[in-house]
Amino acid sequence: MALQLRNSKTWLSMGLSAFLTVGCGSPASRDPQQLNLPLPGQWQSASALQSRVSAHWLDSFADPDLTLLVQRGLRDNFDLKSAAARVSAAREQAAIAGSARAPQLYFSPGYRGGRDGANDESGGFSALFELQWELDVWGRIRDARQAAMEDAVAVGEDYQAARLSLAARIAQVYLAWREAILQARVAAESVKDRGVIVELVRGRFNKGLTRGLDLRLALTDLANAEAQAAETQNAEQALQKLLTTLLGRYPTDSAALHAKVNETAFATSALPQPPPALAAGLPSELLTRRPDVIAAFKRLLAADQRLSSSEKALLPRVTLTAAGGSVGTALADIVDPRAAAWHLAAGLLQPLFTGDRLQADIRLQQANIEQAYRQYQSVALNAFREVEQALAAESRLRAQELALREAVAQTEASRKLAVYSYRQGLIEILTLLDSYRSTLNAQSAHLAVRRQLLNNRIGLYLALGGGA
Template sequence: MPKFNVRRAALVGSLAGVLSACETAPERDPAALTLAVPAQWREAASVQEPVAGWLAGFGDEQLNALIRVGLAENFDLLSAAARVDAAREQAVIAGSGRWPQLSFVPGYQRGDADGRQSVESGAFSALFSASWELDVWGRIKAAQTGQEREADATGADYAAARLSLAAAIAQTYFEWLEAQWQAEVAAQSVKDRRVIVDLIRGRFNRGLTRGLDLRLALTDLANAEAQSASALNGVQILAKRLQSLIARYPDGELAGRRALPETPQALAVGLPAELLTRRPDIAAAFRRLAAADARLESAQKALLPRVTLTGSGGTSTPALADIVDPRSAAWNLAAGLAQPLFTGDRLQADIRLNEARVRDAYQQYQSVALNAFREVEQALAAEARLRDQERALREAVEQTEASRKLAVYSYQQGLIEILTLLDSYRSTLNAQSAHLAVRRQLLTNRINLYLALGGPV
């Protein structure tokens, strides 16, 4: 009686394994997340369809030209394109087992008959073999599907890389423009400090001011010259970085000097749920989840019997002319059925391994989606704060320029100390520099928003 129970349990287990192996990969919904996705963005004032081609909104033809060159010639992007091609060919390789495998081996063999090299003989041969696993259960097809989904994910990675490169070129370009204007502001500050030094030196020569005032003015001039040199160094660093992004030798010889463009006012963000199908990195993570599902299906179907057809044949004859005679050919054809019975838990472990990989891919998908939502909300929130900051700094620039002129007049009249005069110049420089920086930050944040939304270039 116990033996019967054991046999029955083994039979039930085998049937359960076969039935589970017949299951196909589930149909996934990109919106099937464990986190709650709101109907609208929290920081968006209005909901519109995202505008296609965000690059055109800046109206800068030089930027457009740089991005076109970068997308065509950047080495990292070309490498990513090669990975897409490799992944597609890997999918072809994965599916090749669904087709008959044929081989043909012609040959010639020569030797002696009695071992004393007195009688030599030779024979021509033409042998072929064929094998074909009938993919009855779809095991090979599932493996091929998994590799195709992986190739799709690699293609989405390439789309994400294109978008990231375009954003990096645009951001570096705006940083380069800002650096040129920062250098201009620093150079103007040096000129203004020299005027102050000349003013104080003249007053010192006439005995109207102390030597300490002249020393303080000269120190301030030296600091301004150092700041100007640092600003010029920043220009060449950014120019070389921009050249590297567009696959040009980084010699720093990059023409173009223009004002920073205004940040486009139109802000179209769409709906949060649309992000799941629009952003390429989310699409890549979702397709890798589908690939993991297909590989699990293939591992489960490895428990099922495999049906194979094999054939071989050919001829061997001393006369080359007889090798094409069909009467001298011999052949055989066989059909086989192979059912795994005991593999040391290898097949079951492979199933558990792929189940773990499915869980991992699902959590990775959710993590990528959550990070994408954060990036959009963060960029939307920063937009309003940066605009407020830009307005305040614009006002600060106007006030410091007015106070600097008043400070020069007051110092000439002996109403203020030299430190107050020098501080007014520093305040003007700092306000101008901060205003340029926040204008560039607005542009950078807008690009970050476009990047987070996943819109096309």
């Protein structure tokens, strides 16, 4: 009797200690701005900003074809559909995690028959019910369900991030394809111009006005231009096939893309004009606007809830069980209320020794919180970097575009002057060929930087977490 009393006191002491250690409250709330990082009051390159970021940033490019392609991609892309399925799976996982809070009721009808040594047959029917219910007194199951719900929200934010990333990817590939078409046209025009130069040099060679070396140099330059034209055509078809793949369609040629996407040819191959400068808001606003940052924060909250649930596993569990039903030799017997029997039991389960499993699980969840917090810091810091980088590149790319635009104008003028000077015998063939190469390089570089400027704006929208 004394031994039983000592055991009871030990059991009560451990239960009370666990209760005082864990408590029955919820995890403390977190602030998304608790990064242990000094956040500036405004972006470092905010001086050039004007309008606020739009939730429909595609409209700022004023390109109906671009808008249409992105809409088709968001509807048909297989990777995005897979991300949407993960959202549904996470929501159902949250429902599963919370189902333990409700009573679990089972029904098991059956029949048992047999034959003894005297060949006498016997049998009976049964209709049994069983009820199991763990009363979530301390909120352990609730915390586990809340953790799964936070994870589901995080997966939903992952989907929004994937949706925004896909829209930006389609837009950037579309613009790269547009540039490739223009680069191919510039290269083809350059081949045509080099052919004119070859005929000019050949005519002068036949008249004895120039050397054979000049003709060889002109022919070499023409061959190089033809090779460059073929390279631009290959780049154009590769980008076009990548674009169709992002749209969830079989890689096909440009004509088929026009027919499948828009039923008509695209209106123009020119690159759209860069949108006006925009306002990026405050750095702190990014923490509650950008989907991947929100997802990382939600996973940190989920880790907090799992730690709370693990700590509450040290507390006693209160369970209710009930069973009942009826048994009879005939079906009519089991529906007779007088044949029914039942019993009800309430129990208390207090963990005493689990081989350090529960304590190790608490330490595991604490480590998971540390990992989730550091991951949140990393994601947020990377988001700040992307915004600052895009903002800083904006003004520099605009200055570069203006300089290259002037370079195109100057090289075109110098090319015309070089042709005239060569006809008059005032310059060598190398000077003439160099003027053509300079014109081609300036035109190609200008197209490239215009596309980079547009890509940087798309990257800024993506970094700011704007809608699509």
